[in-house]
Amino acid sequence: xxxxxxxxxxxxxxxxxxxxxxxxxxxxxxxxxxxxxxxxxxxxxxxxxxxxxxxxxxxxxxxxxxxxxxxxxxxxxxxxxxxxxxxxxxxxxxxxxxxxxxxxxxxxxxxxxxxxxxxxxxxxxxxxxxxxxxxxxxxxxxxxxxxxxxxxxxxxxxxxxxxxxxxxxxxxxxxxxxxxxxxxxxxxxxxxxxxxxxxxxxxxxxxxxxxxxxxxxxxxxxxxxxxxxxxxxxxxxxxxxxxxxxxxxxxxxxxxxxxxxxxxxxxxxxxxxxxxxxxxxxxxxxxxxxxxxxxxxxxxxxxxxxxxxxxxxxxxxxxxxxxxxxxxxxxxxxxxxxxxxxxxxxxxxxxxxxxxxxxxxxxxxxxxxxxxxxxxxxxxxxxxxxxxxxxxxxxxxxxxxxxxxxxxxxxxxxxxxxxxxxxxxxxxxxxxxxxxxxxxxxxxxxxxxxxxxxxxxxxxxxxx
Numbered sequence: 001x002x003x004x005x006x007x008x009x010x011x012x013x014x015x016x017x018x019x020x021x022x023x024x025x026x027x028x029x030x031x032x033x034x035x036x037x038x039x040x041x042x043x044x045x046x047x048x049x050x051x052x053x054x055x056x057x058x059x060x061x062x063x064x065x066x067x068x069x070x071x072x073x074x075x076x077x078x079x080x081x082x083x084x085x086x087x088x089x090x091x092x093x094x095x096x097x098x099x100x101x102x103x104x105x106x107x108x109x110x111x112x113x114x115x116x117x118x119x120x121x122x123x124x125x126x127x128x129x130x131x132x133x134x135x136x137x138x139x140x141x142x143x144x145x146x147x148x149x150x151x152x153x154x155x156x157x158x159x160x161x162x163x164x165x166x167x168x169x170x171x172x173x174x175x176x177x178x179x180x181x182x183x184x185x186x187x188x189x190x191x192x193x194x195x196x197x198x199x200x201x202x203x204x205x206x207x208x209x210x211x212x213x214x215x216x217x218x219x220x221x222x223x224x225x226x227x228x229x230x231x232x233x234x235x236x237x238x239x240x241x242x243x244x245x246x247x248x249x250x251x252x253x254x255x256x257x258x259x260x261x262x263x264x265x266x267x268x269x270x271x272x273x274x275x276x277x278x279x280x281x282x283x284x285x286x287x288x289x290x291x292x293x294x295x296x297x298x299x300x301x302x303x304x305x306x307x308x309x310x311x312x313x314x315x316x317x318x319x320x321x322x323x324x325x326x327x328x329x330x331x332x333x334x335x336x337x338x339x340x341x342x343x344x345x346x347x348x349x350x351x352x353x354x355x356x357x358x359x360x361x362x363x364x365x366x367x368x369x370x371x372x373x374x375x376x377x378x379x380x381x382x383x384x385x386x387x388x389x390x391x392x393x394x395x396x397x398x399x400x401x402x403x404x405x406x407x408x409x410x411x412x413x414x415x416x417x418x419x420x421x422x423x424x425x426x427x428x429x430x431x432x433x434x435x436x437x438x439x440x441x442x443x444x445x446x447x448x449x450x451x452x453x454x455x456x457x458x459x460x461x462x463x464x
Contacts, residue, residue, distance in 0.1 A: 001058065003034040003094045004118060004156060006111045007042050007080075008054040008063060014320070016345035017379070019327040019336060020454045025051065031110030031156030032080065033165070036093045040080040041190070042155030043170050044071045045135040047078045049322060055082060057091070058118055070193075070203040073319045074136035076170050077185060077193045078155075094157055096187050097164025099272075100125050100143070108147045108169050108182070110156025123147030123180070130278045131183060134171050137318040137340065140206065140284055141277075142183050143167055149182030158184045188285065196287060204288040207309035208280070209258075210243020211236050216254065216265040225254055226300035232256070233297065234267045234279075241369050242313045248305040254297035258282050283309065316340060316363040316375055326459045328413040330424070331441035332382040332448045333390075333434070335398065337374040337409045338363070346379075346395060356395055358429055374408035378428065382452055386444040390434055400427040413462045 012025045032042030032055065040055060047053055047068055054063040064087045069079040082088070100106065107122045123146040131142030145158065149172040158167040167184035175181075197203055213234040216222050225235065233256040239246045249255075256262065261269050263279045271277035286292060286309050296303045317339040325342065328335045336342060338359060340351075347354040355363075362375055376398045383391050398406050402425050406412045416424060424441055426434040445457055456463075 001109055001118065001120075003091055004058060004109045004111075005032050005034065005040060006030075006056045007032045007040075007046055007066075007155060008056065009047050009050050010052045011049045012051045013049045014325050014341075016325050016336070016339075016342040019325040019334075019379075019459065020456070022324075029111060030152055030154045031112075031169075033109075033155075033157045034088075034091050034093050035096075035194075038081055038088055039069070040066065040082070041168060042078050042080060043135075043168065044073050044076045044078045045170075046155045047071065047080070048073075048135075053080060055080070055087070057087070062086075070197045071322070072136075072193045072196075072203045072205075073321065074133065074138040074206050075140060075185065075189050075193050076133055076135045077168065077190060079194070079197060094165045095163075096190065097160050097162065097166050099128070099186055099188060100160055100166045102126070102128065104166075105161045106143075106145050106147060106166060106184070107159045107161075108145070108149060108153060108156060108184075109159065110153040110169060112150035112152035114150070119153075121147040121149075121153075123182070126181075128186070128275070128277075130281055138206065139278070139280055140189055141186055141281055142189075143186050145182050145184055146180040147182055148172075148180060153182075192285065192287075199287070205311035206284045207286050207288050207290070208312045209283050209294075209307075210240030210245050210310070210312065211249060212238045213255065213267065215267055222265070225252070225297070227254060227297060231297065232265045233263050234265070238367065240313070240367050242367075242371050244308045244310050248307065249294075249296065250298065252298075255294060256297055256302070257295040259292050259294075313368055313371055315366045315368040315373060316343075316359075323461070324459060326409050326461050327379070328409055328416075328458045328462060329382070329445060329449065329454065330416050330457070331436050331444050332384045332387045333393075333426075334379040334382060335376055335409060335412060336379040338377055358397065359395065362397075370407070372408050372410075376406050376409050376412055378426075378434075382448050384444060384448050384451075386436065386441060386448075393428070393432070393434070396432065397429040398426055399429060401425070410462050413458055 007030045010027045013023045015023045030046035032040045053066040055066050056063045064082045064084050066080040071078045104125045127144035130139050149169045153169045156169050157165045160166045167186045171183045173181035214237050233254040236253045268276040269279045291306050294305050343351040343355050378393050401415050424436045
């Protein structure tokens with residue numbers, strides 16, 4: 001228990017709605033624990049957008065400054081270290097155990113709300129399956145336990161009855177119909193994160209098959225696809241154009257096995273004794289850039305492909321990885337690239353209900369056609385004499401500029417900056433157009449920036 005530390009973090013979040021500034025800083029406290037090699041593990045959401053991280057050991061009165069080595073947003077794990085040698089005196093690191101069985105006792109240790117000292121809650125493993133990781137918006141292996149996990153427990157270890165760490169507490173289900181449902185990141189996911197960092201010196205992520213698939217549970221469907229009675233698998237619906245798989249997999253292929261493990265008609269594979277788990281588990285066990293053997297049925301013939309695995313490139317990014325948001329301003333029009341944090345900033349946590357349908361359709365279903373493609377919108381119009389009549393435009397996608405399709409924000413900014421035509425003409429979603437006179441529009445930009453105390457007409461990443 002002495003290896004469990006309290007993590008104090010000061011966060012300064014980007015302001016996506018006013019991207020040239022940051023939000024007011026706030027502080028949080030959570031838990032973490034010491035592992036071998038003078039390192040500390042905690043949750044990614046505990047140190048997200050950090051400006052300062054401090055650690056305090058149990059029974060100590062000193063807070064030590066910590067350095068963040070890596071943040072794994074998808075798996076919600078962060079790795080820290082402390083330069084001060086005094087911090088490491090008399091501390092024995094936590095040892096990791098294997099994946100526990102159902103009904104095994106687990107003890108969660110941390111510093112949750114309700115008091116300042118260390119807190120211990122206990123329960124049993126209720127379930128082991130692929131879970132939705134809220135912070136990472138990914139699907140990875142997770143444990144469900146019935147020990148209470150409260151705010152501040154995040155990042156604390158879950159111990160087995162043998163004193164080995166079997167996971168990191170990271171989220172709980174708050175629902176009127178559910179009680180005592182806490183979630184723990186299991187050791188396979190933690191080891192993947194640590195080994196990934198040790199291999200490449202940074203966190204590279206969890207690979208994914210860049211496809212959408214359909215279950216093959218209907219016998220008529222299987223017959224029509226030319227499957228024999230002993231063949232099982234899932235049908236490829238769509239392939240991400242930016243994924244390495246797009247070179248070999250096609251829609252309506254049947255994936256029979258991944259790395260020699262047969263996939264059932266419902267998309268599950270055998271897992272331990274008598275359990276089954278979604279086959280995405282096999283993919284996430286691999287490392288970015290590794291190859292996997294995929295067996296496919298196409299036109300009743302079996303093909304085998306060696307596929308290089310990569311991380312997911314979403315059109316609407318789920319995270320901005322700590323970078324300040326990009327923006328570009330001309331004549332009061334604020335252009336931004338849509339990401340999930342942007343939608344959350346504009347529409348609150350219920351953005352999936354409140355955001356415009358056109359943006360949600362893109363967020364949920366559209367696939368990026370090229371690695372650098374972005375969804376560019378007019379975020380808002382800073383009202384001035386030059387843009388009379390356009391004030392109502394808000395969060396509307398920009399499709400083209402002067403007849404040229406808009407690929408991403410940088411592409412739009414360079415086209416506008418280098419424009420020699422008489423007019424700037426933007427084609428927007430819903431068949432709207434915005435036309436401004438080039439000379440006066442560019443001249444008006446400076447005054448608008450001064451009025452709104454905006455330091456620059458574009459974010460730093462667009463200047464290069």
